[in-house]
Amino acid sequence: MSSVLYRCGGVIIGSRTILTAAHCLLHRTTSVPLPVSSIQVVVGAVNSGAPATNVNDPTGCAQTFTAESLIIHPAYNHELNDNDIAIITLTTAINVDQKPCACTLCFSARQPTVGEQCAVTGYGIEMALLNFTVPRRNPVPLKWVAQTIVNQGATNKCPAFPNSAGAITNLTMKFCTHGPDDQGPCLGDDGSALVCWDPANNGYYLAGLIAIGPELCAIGLSDWSAQSTKVALYLQWIADNSVSGDVNLPASSIVSTPTPAPSETTNSPITAPGTTEACGIPGSGPIDAFGIVSQMEC
Template identity: 25%
Template sequence: MRRPFARALALAATMAVVPLALPAPAAADVVIGGYPVEISAVPWVVALSSRDRFGGTRAGQFCGGVVIGRSTVLTAAHCLGEEVLGASPRKVRDLRVVAGRGDLGAGGGREIAVRDTWINPRHDGRTNAGDFAVLTLAEPLGAGSVIRMAAAGNAAYAPGTDAVVYGWGDMTGSGDYAGALRAARVEVLSDAVCEKAYPGSADGTYLAGSMLCAGEADGGRDACQGDSGGPLVAQGVLIGLVSAGSPGVYTRVSGVVTALGGSR
C-alpha cells in the first residue's frame, strides 16, 4: 500500500541516496495485487531510467511515464525533483526513457535520450497538487505508441468506472520490485473518499480540482513504490498519473490537458 503524501515524499528523499548497487527505485509511490502484462499490448507505458543514479539493475528504472505524443512523455513532477534525482534533471546526463521493453532486465525495445524536461511550475510539493512533468525525447516513437488524454467531462472520470494502473514498482509493499511490467485493476472512487482520507492533516490534502481518487478505499490493489508517474487508464484513455497515497491519489489528467494547452 502506498504511503501518504508526506511520508512518500520523505521516503523518496531517503532512497535517493541509497548506494547505486541496490536495485530499489528512488521515487515514492510494481503494482500491489497486480498481474503481468505484455508491453506490446500497452506500448504507451514507459520507464524512466538513470543508471548513473540508480544502478544497472532493472535498467536504472526509478519512475514510470506515459507517451502522449510521438516525442512527448508525461510523468510525475516529483520524479524529476532533486529529492529523487539528487540534481536538476538537466544535469542527469544519462536520463532515458525505456520504451517497448516490459522486462527491464532483458533486451529489446529502445532507450531514448531525453532532450528536454518541463516541470509544472505550479506543482505544490506540500499538497502534491499539479504533480506532472513533460519529457521531450531526442527521437520519436511510432504513432501506435501514443495514448489519448481524457479532457474534462469524459465519462471515464465517473466514480465506479473500472480502470487499470501500470508499473514496475513494489509488488507486495515489502520492497519486492518487479523486473517485468505489471498492471492492477482498480476503480475510480468518489472525491469524498480521498477528501476523508486526506482532509488537510500531515498526511496531505486531497484537492479534487487537480487530483483523482482511485483504488480500493480500504487498501488492496493499487500502485506502489516505484510506480510514480505511471498511467491510470480507463475506457481506453489516460485519466491519471500515479502520485501518492492509499487510497490511491492520482494527478487528474483533465487538468494536465488544460495546463498544456498554453503553459509550455
C-alpha cells in the same frame, strides 16, 4: 526513468513527448530538479530491467531514449503535491508506427465517474501485504490492475498532504482509487497511466497520472488508497508545452471546463469490451502488455 535505476513510470503522448509526474523529476532528498542529462526513458519494456535484462522479450522491442528537455508544471507544489505533472521531450522520436510494443494514449475532456473501474499500469515494486520476508521479483514485470474511482470523502485513507501554512492538497484536482487486497499502485508506479473507458468513443483514454500511493502498498480497501492527477485539467498546458505537431489533442478535448466527475453519487461501473490482441506474450502476435493496446491507440 533514470540513467542509474528505474524510478517512475510515464505515458507516451507523442513520438517525442512523455507525460509523467512532476515529483519524478526532482532529487529524492533535496527536491531539486534533476539535470536533463540524468534522465533516460525506456519504452516497450516487459520488465523494469529492460533493455539489458529484458529476457522475456525475444523481439528486442524495448528501446532507450535520452531527454532533450524537462518541463515541470509552473504551479507544481512539492509539499502539497498539487499540479503534479511534467513533460519530457525526447531527443529522437519513437517510431510508434513500426513498434508494436509502444503506442500513444488518447486524450479526453471526460472524467471518470465514481464507481467506474479503470486500470493502472507500471513496474512498481511488489510487496506482499506486510510480509517483508517474501522475495520480490527483480526485475519487476510490467503489470496492470483494475482500480475503482471512489469519493475523496468516502474513506479517510485517500492520501493528502498538509504544509507548514496549514494548507492541504487540493483533492478536486485528483482521483482517489483503490482496489482489492494485494492489488494497487506501489513505489515506482508514480507517473504511470490511469486509463479509463469512454463508451461514447468506444476506447480507452488517459484519465490520470499516478501521483500519490501508499508506501505500504496494496493492503486492502480499508487501508490507504492512491491519488492520480486529473489529466483533463491540463490539456491546454500540454498543448502549449509540447513539440509542435507531436501530440494529438483534438480541439474538442481542450475545454475551459472539463466534463466534471460526479463526487457525491455512485454510478454503475462501465465494463470495457475485450480485445483480440495477444496479451503480454512477446513473439506471439502484437505485443500488448495490457490486453487493450489496440483500443488505447488514437
